[in-house]
Amino acid sequence: MAGEGDIKLLGMVVSPFVVRVRMALHRKGVSYEYVEQDLFNKSELLLRSNPVNKKVPVLIHGGKPICESLVIVQYADEVWSGKGASIFPADPHERAVARFWAAYVDDKLFPAYIGIMKAATEEARAEKAKEALVVLANLEEAFAQCSKGKPFFAGDSVGYLDLAVGCNLFWLEAIRKMFGVTFFDVGKTPLLAAWAERFAGTEMAREVVPDADTAVVFAKKLQARFGSNTSAK
Amino acid sequence: PWKAMHDPATQIWTSFIAHEQKRDQHQSSKQHGGPTMAEKGVKVFGMWASPMAIRVEWALRLKGVGYEYVDEDLASKSDALLRHNPVTKKVPVLVHDGKPIAESTIIVEYIDEAWKDGYPIMPADPYDRAQARFWARFADDKCNAAIFPVFTATGEAQREVVREAQRCLKTLEKALEGKKFFGGDAVGYLDVVVGWYAYWLPIIEEVSGADVVTDEELPLMKAWFGRFLAVDVVKETLPPRDKLLALNKARREQLSA
Numbered sequence: 001m002a003g004e005g006d007i008k009l010l011g012m013v014v015s016p017f018v019v020r021v022r023m024a025l026h027r028k029g030v031s032y033e034y035v036e037q038d039l040f041n042k043s044e045l046l047l048r049s050n051p052v053n054k055k056v057p058v059l060i061h062g063g064k065p066i067c068e069s070l071v072i073v074q075y076a077d078e079v080w081s082g083k084g085a086s087i088f089p090a091d092p093h094e095r096a097v098a099r100f101w102a103a104y105v106d107d108k109l110f111p112a113y114i115g116i117m118k119a120a121t122e123e124a125r126a127e128k129a130k131e132a133l134v135v136l137a138n139l140e141e142a143f144a145q146c147s148k149g150k151p152f153f154a155g156d157s158v159g160y161l162d163l164a165v166g167c168n169l170f171w172l173e174a175i176r177k178m179f180g181v182t183f184f185d186v187g188k189t190p191l192l193a194a195w196a197e198r199f200a201g202t203e204m205a206r207e208v209v210p211d212a213d214t215a216v217v218f219a220k221k222l223q224a225r226f227g228s229n230t231s232a233k
Numbered sequence: 234p235w236k237a238m239h240d241p242a243t244q245i246w247t248s249f250i251a252h253e254q255k256r257d258q259h260q261s262s263k264q265h266g267g268p269t270m271a272e273k274g275v276k277v278f279g280m281w282a283s284p285m286a287i288r289v290e291w292a293l294r295l296k297g298v299g300y301e302y303v304d305e306d307l308a309s310k311s312d313a314l315l316r317h318n319p320v321t322k323k324v325p326v327l328v329h330d331g332k333p334i335a336e337s338t339i340i341v342e343y344i345d346e347a348w349k350d351g352y353p354i355m356p357a358d359p360y361d362r363a364q365a366r367f368w369a370r371f372a373d374d375k376c377n378a379a380i381f382p383v384f385t386a387t388g389e390a391q392r393e394v395v396r397e398a399q400r401c402l403k404t405l406e407k408a409l410e411g412k413k414f415f416g417g418d419a420v421g422y423l424d425v426v427v428g429w430y431a432y433w434l435p436i437i438e439e440v441s442g443a444d445v446v447t448d449e450e451l452p453l454m455k456a457w458f459g460r461f462l463a464v465d466v467v468k469e470t471l472p473p474r475d476k477l478l479a480l481n482k483a484r485r486e487q488l489s490a
Contacts, residue, residue: 052371052404066363068370078359092346096334103336104320138320 007032008060010046012039013210014218016110017069018057020167022208024073027158029084032059070102073163087160094146098154101142102164108135109168116175117219129181133188139165140189147191151198158202166199167209174215275300278314278326280307281472282480284429285337286325291425292344294466296351338369341425355422368408368415369426376401376427380434383443384481385488395443399450402430409453413460420464431458432471440481 009025009032011018025032037046037056049058049065059066059075066075077087088095112135115128146153146161153161172183184193199205275293277300279286293300305314305324317333318326326333327340329347334340345354356362379401382394408415408423415423434446435458446455461467 061360064360066360066367068367071363071366071370074366075359075363078362092343093329093332093334095346096339096343099339099342100334100336103339 006062009034010037010043010049010058010060011035011056012037014171014215015056016167016171019170019209020069020163021057021059021072021076023158023163023167023204024076024087026204026208027085027087027163028076028080030076030080069167070099070106070164073160077160085157087163089154089159095160097146098159098161098164101139101146101153101161104135104138105164105168109139109165113168113171113175116179116181117222125179129179132181132183136183136189136192140192143191143195147195152195158199158204162195162199166196166205169196169200170209170212171215173212174219177212177216178219272328272331274330276303276328277301278303278305278311278317278328279324280305282477283324284433287429287470287472288337288425289325289327289340289344290470291428291466292341292354294469295354295420295425296344296348298344298348298351338373338426341422345422353421354416354425356416364408365415365422368405368423372405372423372427376405376430380430380437380445383445384437384441384485386441386443387489391441391443395445398445402446402451402454406451406454409457414457420461424461428461428467430454431461431467432474433477434458436474436478436481439478440485 007025007030009018009021011022011034013036022034035045037043039056042054046056046058047054049060050056050067053067055067057067057069057072059072061075061079066072073087089098109132112128112132116125116132119125119128142161143153147155150156152158153165158166175181176183184196186193200209275298277286277289277293279289279302281304290300290302303311303313305311307324310322314324314326315322317328318335321335323335325337325340326335327343328334329343334343341354356365376398379394379398383391383398386394405427412418414420415427420428430446437443438445445451446458448455462471
């Protein structure tokens, strides 16, 4: 199909934002060259492709870079619109709702769980864990609203919001292993708990999502490198 | 886009506006909570001094869509607003045939899609759309955070934050190169998203005594300010300058006290 070929993804194995893009590309059935980046020693290619933020993921399509994971996912759905599965729903209101919650996840969930990792005291960690649980409670409502009784946020199969939330699951599992925080309580967020298992079981997730232990190893490396007075399990 | 709603700068901004409104005589119709039946038509829950809310008006007017504007008292939010946006409780919220959408940049994209046969707000090409979304995010995340300190800083500290704000805006300015508007020959998504700078920045400059967008430092942006402010839908919607100036002056005093 026109537009395929010459597709590179600059990524880092445990970045949830990179995982998000890999999921999207999987949904579109697009093949690409994956180039792992060392974020402590950024490559010429990365700095040239994303001079503004110098971050991964960067999708380079026909030599042109696209940055910001949610921007890339939308781009992939638009530029390969005839290919693979649709990531976005067709209805404008449903699209707006999906975008709203995806942005909410990046604004609220990611900082909360990163905060759990970085917390210098038990009190600080507990505070961040509480924040994360508030977010998940809201996402439970969102799931009820969006899924309308179906297995995924997007309905019968995964869509934009599933990817936006789902790419973080392996990190939530890593943090559960390290700090004992339970994110998915079947009593409190039953829909989300069931969805999380279902999501992890998809062929896409099994292919693209790294093991939680990989994230644990990375987190410990970061703690060693930057020094942290919190100890993980 | 989401970051814009939650970054400290915007939060402080809108909360300070809320505080001012308690003493402000300007009042307009306040929607009281009503039945949750689907109502036909378009409603915008906004606030007269909010740059995020005005984006929604610009997008609707570009499409030629009529709407009812509900001016919220941010210190005492209406039941309707809280019902329509329980998650963040913020303005703007668009309610279209009874269905609410929150988050200004998301609302703008929604407007473009819901009235797809009208004026094209988003670029047509997927790569250009990606660029527009990227820059919108950059502006709301980075530029806004860099601009707010200019408002409150003084002396040497102000010089430093002005330089930082200019650095951010210079990066954004790259998206203007060779074009009349960010959208090309006509205003587009990115103009709607960052257009508020054209009106609010000069007010911030006047209130704080700083010069940020100058011909020397940001010539393209300065020129674009003039072109953008001349656009009809923009002219029609801008809040009165004296009121906005007074509001910002008072708030700066309050923040420095």
